[in-house]
Amino acid sequence: xxxxxxxxxxxxxxxxxxxxxxxxxxxxxxxxxxxxxxxxxxxxxxxxxxxxxxxxxxxxxxxxxxxxxxxxxxxxxxxxxxxxxxxxxxxxxxxxxxxxxxxxxxxxxxxxxxxxxxxxxxxxxxxxxxxxxxxxxxxxxxxxxxxxxxxxxxxxxxxxxxxxxxxxxxxxxxxxxxxxxxxxxxxxxxxxxxxxxxxxxxxxxxxxxxxxxxxxxxxxxxxxxxxxxxxxxxxxxxxxxxx
Numbered sequence: 001x002x003x004x005x006x007x008x009x010x011x012x013x014x015x016x017x018x019x020x021x022x023x024x025x026x027x028x029x030x031x032x033x034x035x036x037x038x039x040x041x042x043x044x045x046x047x048x049x050x051x052x053x054x055x056x057x058x059x060x061x062x063x064x065x066x067x068x069x070x071x072x073x074x075x076x077x078x079x080x081x082x083x084x085x086x087x088x089x090x091x092x093x094x095x096x097x098x099x100x101x102x103x104x105x106x107x108x109x110x111x112x113x114x115x116x117x118x119x120x121x122x123x124x125x126x127x128x129x130x131x132x133x134x135x136x137x138x139x140x141x142x143x144x145x146x147x148x149x150x151x152x153x154x155x156x157x158x159x160x161x162x163x164x165x166x167x168x169x170x171x172x173x174x175x176x177x178x179x180x181x182x183x184x185x186x187x188x189x190x191x192x193x194x195x196x197x198x199x200x201x202x203x204x205x206x207x208x209x210x211x212x213x214x215x216x217x218x219x220x221x222x223x224x225x226x227x228x229x230x231x232x233x234x235x236x237x238x239x240x241x242x243x
Contacts, residue, residue: 022057027065029055034074034085045075045083060154071174106240108179113235115175116160117227123166124215124223131166132216138162139205139212146201159208166215207233 033039045051045066048059055062066083069075076086127135142155164176207230214223235241 022061023064023068026051026055026057026061027068030065030069031072031074034069039085041085043085044081045085047082105238109231109235109238109240111175112179113228113231115172116231117224119167119169119172120163120211120215120227121220121224122168122172123163124218124220126168127166127215127218131162134162135159135166135212135215139208142208143205146205152201156204163211163215203233204230 030045039045046054048062048066051062052059066075066077070077070083074086075083077083123131123135138155138159138161142152142159145152145155161173161176164172207226210226211223211230214220214226
């Protein structure tokens with residue numbers, strides 16, 4: 001299918017219902033287009049900007065929806081080129097959208113509690129110099145964002161994602177894609193709460209810095225401890241109790 005024909009598949013949409021989760025709705029629309037055969041294997045999706053304009057949402061929402069379909073095996077992305085249909089049938093995959101919304105953050109956080117200390121330990125063992133630079137850049141962006149009195153959520157997400165990449169295990173990237181929407185939800189709540197408590201962002205920065213230093217020093221045990229400490233305090237900031 002030509003690029004023009006693919007773009008036409010996404011024309012004429014009504015703006016999505018903003019009372020529901022935007023990412024869930026758009027992922028479902030994209031999924032239906034692929035599974036129904038309207039988009040064939042190898043077809044390139046319109047750009048993030050084109051999709052954002054068609055649905056009247058932000059590019060971040062489009063990015064999250066595409067990430068979800070990538071986890072399902074329906075979409076593959078090529079750096080600097082775009083997103084392509086990789087299969088007409090979804091692979092077995094993790095799914096959080098069917099969980100009770102009031103429990104979803106807690107369940108996903110529990111998954112992070114089990115996963116992330118080991119992930120950070122692997123990053124300390126395997127990270128390359130380039131990957132370390134990416135983690136350092138994400139931490140610097142977080143500090144700058146907080147200093148500029150922005151919410152810092154996107155920079156916080158980038159910090160965790162860069163560490164997952166440094167683990168050297170692509171499956172961790174898939175898990176990060178899976179948890180990203182709910183992680184953003186929890187970070188937004190957490191950051192809003194921290195904004196009301198003096199010194200909270202300083203503590204998060206220090207927790208991040210401890211993780212970064214351990215990864216930089218290739219100290220696997222310290223990396224695991226720093227990640228566990230960060231998650232313990234993050235759970236406290238969200239008033240979560242699952243231990």
